[in-house]
Amino acid sequence: MKVLVAVKRVVDYNVKVRAKADGSDVDLNNVKMSINPFCEIAVEEAVRLKEAGTATEVIAVSVGDKSCQEQIRTALALGADRGIQVETDGNVEPLVVAKLLKGVCDKEQPQLVILGKQSIDGDNNQTGQMLGALANMGQGTFASEVVIDGDKVNVTREIDGGLQTVRLNLPAVVTTDLRLNEPRYASLPNIMKAKKKPLDVYSPEDLGVTVTSHISQVKVEPPAERQAGIKVEDVDLLVDQLKNEAKVIS
Amino acid sequence: MSTLVIAEHDNSALKGATLNTVAAAQAMGADVDILVAGADCAAVGDAAAAIPGIGKVLVADNAAYEHQLAENVSLLIAEVGAHYDNIIAPATANCKNFMPRVAALLDVAQISEITSVESADTFQRPIYAGNVIATVQSADAKKVITVRTTAYDAVPAEGGSASVEAIGAVHDAGISAFVGEEVAVSDRPELTSASVVVSGGRGMQNGENFKLLDGIADKLGAAIGASRAAVDAGFVPNDMQVGQTGKIVAPDLYIAVGISGAIQHLAGMKDSKVIVAINKDEDAPIFQVADYGLVADLFDALPELEAKL
Numbered sequence: 001m002k003v004l005v006a007v008k009r010v011v012d013y014n015v016k017v018r019a020k021a022d023g024s025d026v027d028l029n030n031v032k033m034s035i036n037p038f039c040e041i042a043v044e045e046a047v048r049l050k051e052a053g054t055a056t057e058v059i060a061v062s063v064g065d066k067s068c069q070e071q072i073r074t075a076l077a078l079g080a081d082r083g084i085q086v087e088t089d090g091n092v093e094p095l096v097v098a099k100l101l102k103g104v105c106d107k108e109q110p111q112l113v114i115l116g117k118q119s120i121d122g123d124n125n126q127t128g129q130m131l132g133a134l135a136n137m138g139q140g141t142f143a144s145e146v147v148i149d150g151d152k153v154n155v156t157r158e159i160d161g162g163l164q165t166v167r168l169n170l171p172a173v174v175t176t177d178l179r180l181n182e183p184r185y186a187s188l189p190n191i192m193k194a195k196k197k198p199l200d201v202y203s204p205e206d207l208g209v210t211v212t213s214h215i216s217q218v219k220v221e222p223p224a225e226r227q228a229g230i231k232v233e234d235v236d237l238l239v240d241q242l243k244n245e246a247k248v249i250s
Numbered sequence: 251m252s253t254l255v256i257a258e259h260d261n262s263a264l265k266g267a268t269l270n271t272v273a274a275a276q277a278m279g280a281d282v283d284i285l286v287a288g289a290d291c292a293a294v295g296d297a298a299a300a301i302p303g304i305g306k307v308l309v310a311d312n313a314a315y316e317h318q319l320a321e322n323v324s325l326l327i328a329e330v331g332a333h334y335d336n337i338i339a340p341a342t343a344n345c346k347n348f349m350p351r352v353a354a355l356l357d358v359a360q361i362s363e364i365t366s367v368e369s370a371d372t373f374q375r376p377i378y379a380g381n382v383i384a385t386v387q388s389a390d391a392k393k394v395i396t397v398r399t400t401a402y403d404a405v406p407a408e409g410g411s412a413s414v415e416a417i418g419a420v421h422d423a424g425i426s427a428f429v430g431e432e433v434a435v436s437d438r439p440e441l442t443s444a445s446v447v448v449s450g451g452r453g454m455q456n457g458e459n460f461k462l463l464d465g466i467a468d469k470l471g472a473a474i475g476a477s478r479a480a481v482d483a484g485f486v487p488n489d490m491q492v493g494q495t496g497k498i499v500a501p502d503l504y505i506a507v508g509i510s511g512a513i514q515h516l517a518g519m520k521d522s523k524v525i526v527a528i529n530k531d532e533d534a535p536i537f538q539v540a541d542y543g544l545v546a547d548l549f550d551a552l553p554e555l556e557a558k559l
Contacts, residue, residue: 016513017378026382094350095359120494123377124362129320129350138321138426141347144488154429160343160442160497162433162489166319169425178478178495179488214359218372218385226520229541231532235554238526238544246524246541248446248503249470249559 001148001170003055004110005046006101007039007075009068010121017121023219035071038116040078041176044183045146046114047079054148055112057081061104063097065090069199076194077186083199084108088211094122096204096211098130103207105135110171112153117142117175128175138168142177251280251370252305254331256339256349257298261288261316264297266443267340269404272301274397275338276405277367281305284412285330287323289316295414302410310417317428318344324351325421331356334392341396341498342442353394360394361386365401379494380517399442400500400521434489441490444473446503449492449519450485451477453508453529453548457485462549463507465556475499475519477509493518508548511536528552 011017012034020027035043049055060075061084062068072083086100105113118125132139140146140155144163147154148170156165158177186194204211232238242249253275258265268284275282284298287310295309308330314322327348331337337352339345341363353360365383366374372387373395441447448463448470460474467474475492476485492499494517504522509515511527511534519525520539527540530547537543544551 011378013514017381019382026378093359095354095357098354118495121378123379123494124360125346126350126353126360126362129347130354130360132320133324133351133354136423136425138423139347139351141320142343157347158343158488159431159433160489161440162431162487164317164431165429167427167429172425177488178482214388214390215361216387216389218387220377220382220384223376223380223383223520226525226539228538229525229543231537231543231545234546235544235551235558238542239555239558241542242503242524242526246503248524 001055001111002057002059002108003046003049004059004061004105004108004113005042005075005080006113006115006127007043007060007062007071008036008116008119009033009062009064009071010036010119013037013120019220019222023221025217026220035074036116036119038118038176040183041178041180042114042116043075043078043080044181045176048181049148050079059084059108059110061086061101063088063092063100072199073194074186076197077191078184082197085199085201086207087201087203092211093214094124094126095130095214096209097127098134099209100204100207101131102134103209112170112172112174114174114176117177128173132173137171137173139173139175140166140168141175143174144177144179146174146180251335253278253280253282253336253338254334255282255284256327256337256345257284257286257294258340258342258344259286259288259291259294261291262293264294266404267342267399268298269301269407270399270402271338271340271397272405273402274364274367275336276303278336278370280336283308285310285327287315287318287326289313297407299412299414300408300410302406304410304412307412307414308417309414310419312420314420314422318348319426319428320348320351321423321426322421324348324355325423326419327352328355329419330417336393336395338395338397340399345396349394349396356392356394358390358392358394359388360396361388362396363398364395365398379514380520381513398498400498434487438467439471439473441473441475441492441497442499445501446470446472447475447492447499447501448472448505448507449475449477449509450480450507451509452479452483454480454485460486462552466552466559469556469559477515506536506540507552509536510534511539
């Protein structure tokens with residue numbers, strides 16, 4: 001079984017991002033970039049499927065300019081077998097990413113596509129579901145457990161209030177939640193080996209996709225700041241403030 | 251202009267998130283209809299019809315929609331939504347699951363988790379875990395939108411009398427099936443709609459100590475939440491997580507206990523009206539957003555607080 005795993009290059013999750021003073025965009029100058037944490041979980045899950053003998057090949061794909069090859073190499077260092085970059089001019093919208101991934105699926109015919117549930121830059125949470133619709137595949141989003149069972153996959157999903165399990169025909173799409181697994185660290189020998197693994201580059205035209213734009217960013221701004229409040233000396237004062245000042249308890 | 255709101259429900263009751271979403275739909279200035287997709291969900295349709303200002307309620311009642319499987323429901327919504335300018339749903343786990351499928355079927359973008367309607371085609375939404383607010387403009391004639399429900403006050407649930415129409419369309423994609431569900435049963439209010447939330451973090455030290463929050467939650471009628479650190483450490487189940495990747499809450503009162511205040515956690519609760527932080531580290535970032543900060547050992551402060559409430 002071939003597994004396709006999508007990875008995205010995003011601002012490292014430890015970086016506190018700010019809007020530029022002129023409001024034109026976020027300031028990404030000299031900011032550390034990493035593989036999106038949810039995508040890292042997706043790679044780990046795919047590699048575990050290979051180690052368990054369920055998957056035969058793991059292909060890591062990313063959409064973006066040349067710099068995203070760095071994140072593909074990270075995925076290869078974590079255990080993916082080969083990489084595909086779909087070359088675009090910077091970030092494109094989730095719908096376009098989904099169309100490009102559909103194009104890669106048509107070429108590669110994977111039985112399972114694993115993606116992060118959302119990327120920590122746009123916080124859109126769309127691409128996996130859109131790919132499912134475009135390719136008419138079932139989807140197990142926000143997955144906390146993935147079990148392949150013959151020509152089906154059982155996915156346990158994190159939903160409001162608990163967990164839900166669905167059973168999907170293969171091929172299917174899975175998007176990862178935080179508790180699916182704990183990604184490993186890439187070892188130095190594996191990082192070296194990853195540099196020699198094959199990495200193909202496609203253009204959107206190669207995949208029969210026209211890059212379109214449906215949404216424009218008008219401006220960005222910092223959120224309304226909360227004023228820091230006061231420190232209270234003890235529990236009595238706290239209760240008194242909540243009752244008589246904030247009036248949120250009675 | 252017309253807007254279709256997708257109802258959030260469990261086949262027996264309409265969920266409050268629908269009322270916040272109707273508020274956002276009304277802010278768009280269009281006529282609002284509601285779609286209820288489920289099985290044996292007539293009571294939900296009636297509840298939706300009681301919301302004031304609704305044109306009509308469409309009820310698609312079929313076994314194929316019982317568990318809101320995205321593969322089936324998205325086909326229905328794309329078909330029904332073809333007649334509307336806007337299709338809008340709350341950003342619940344359920345609607346986040348199927349709405350992007352709807353958008354892809356209609357070949358339009360989705361605008362996720364809007365917090366403000368600026369005009370008919372322009373919206374605000376948080377990005378980068380809420381550290382930046384983006385204003386975005388859609389070029390699509392038809393808009394597929396999810397709403398961050400905490401950004402909108404609920405509309406009244408009673409007083410209207412919209413007509414209810416049955417929708418016969420049955421879409422069963424046949425590629426997915428519901429197996430089972432483990433939903434935590436609790437007498438407490440739901441985390442995302444509770445007016446008071448008490449959350450514990452890594453400072454709680456273990457799951458057993460979360461019982462210290464129970465008494466306070468009982469007295470305040472509060473829901474209990476947790477930080478990601480507490481969930482990752484296995485203290486409590488993940489459906490209790492408040493934060494960027496967990497639940498977004500905005501109660502009247504949020505009490506953060508033993509939570510340092512990582513930006514990912516703040517993203518999930520900083521719109522709360524009043525924030526209380528109890529932490530023994532006086533430099534914890536949580537105090538920068540707290541209205542009332544108590545620097546104290548939570549194991550002393552919690553029993554005392556429970557006794558004095």
